[in-house]
Amino acid sequence: MRIVLVGSGYVGLVSGACFAEFGIDVTCVDRDAAKIASLEAGVMPIYEPGLEDLVSRNVRAGRLAFSGDLPAAVAAASAVFIAVGTPTRRGDGHADLTYVFAAAREIAASLRGYTVIVTKSTVPVGTGRKVAAIIAEARPDLAEGRDFDVVSNPEFLREGSAITDFMHPDRVVIGLTDGSEAARAVMRELYRPLFLRDTPILFTGIETAELIKYAANSFLATKISFINEIADLCEKLGANVQEVATGIGLDGRIGKKFLHPGPGFGGSCFPKDCLALVRIGREAQSPLSIVEAVVSFNDARKRQMAERIIAACGGSVAGKRIALLGLTFKPNTDDMRESPSLVVVPLLREAGAEVVACDPEGIAEAKKLLPSITYAESASAAAEGADALVLLTEWNQFRALDWAEMKRRMRGHVVVDLRNIYRPDQMTAAGFAYHSIGRPS
């Protein structure tokens, strides 16, 4: 079977490479010519562990190719995945579907023979049917003989573990329009290796599949915000949020994942998907008050992290040097989208701090977004002469720092650990004024 991924970003490129690994002939298309040129030269445009090996192995095997020529690729395909971005639309919080609809129009013009068009992008309920309408309008010849189907197949992979997530998902969700058997057969064939491995494959209606993705992300975001708010309460009451998280997480109905307190969630999905679900709820006159509260709590939390750092520095950071470890929204990615650092750093700068930051993979992107700070090669270089050190992203590189060396390099002794990587008793014994989240210091 031959398929096309339209959009070769985090989702399109990883999904395309994984489908190729399943034995399918895949062409990853992108309208960004520089991205395609880079992929053709064997240089990955994103950082994702294991991706380069997976891509080069499948390119060598002749199962994976890259192209800027969407019409040629689509004409030869049995299934075409739309994996373009759906960012937040400026002004109203809705998902911006410009790229999805533009891709649908381009795809429509090139379809030959029965093809399944699959929305893999995260799209609001009703988008699949709008994509079908765009194609039917552009190609009445295909609509008449029902020579295409639109399917929703939301993606649940996480950046940083995207390949394992795609290859070993908790479930695959496939939303069919009007129960199309032809589309079901194509999707079963594509995910055959996962069927054989007994991965739960959930066939639903297209609207249900679209909503599952938003409901899943909003639920996870709610869990994070819940434990963050409990962490704040712990600080007031002298309780320990780590122990509270363990104590509630051992209850099978709650589960221990996503109960790590921190500086608020970021990334390319949770913030925009929560906002979009709020919008979907309002438009359907079925408001989602819990998700609305999560959105405003999380925005405020990122700002509060800057206040927390300033308070730890004695109420002012004017003229102080702050070493910031970690800029990406989570470890093992170079993705800076909606990262807490994008809120915290400007607030520290406004308050007069000098910021020296380091990040194993995020610096190239961070330099475009945070041009007014200094970048260091390593944690110890960032610590040189710093009055305070802030741990913002829990990269493995920051999990076993040599604190004796850090102390020698730093001018001050304040450490603000926004990921609770270290133990308060050890840090205090090492001579630091240590601040973490939701734990007695």
Ligand SMILES: NC(=O)c1ccc[n+]([C@@H]2O[C@H](COP(=O)([O-])OP(=O)(O)OC[C@H]3O[C@@H](n4cnc5c(N)ncnc54)[C@H](O)[C@@H]3O)[C@@H](O)[C@H]2O)c1
């Ligand atoms: N990043 C994640 O972890 C993740 C996980 C699950 C779902 N999603 C969803 O998947 C979708 C894609 O996200 P992403 O992070 O991969 O985005 P991305 O920005 O990394 O990639 C999108 C790509 O699509 C390309 N593109 C846009 N319009 C095009 C067109 N008409 N033809 C060809 N290429 C086109 C862009 O040039 C870009 O390279 C979004 O809806 C997102 O919400 C993302």
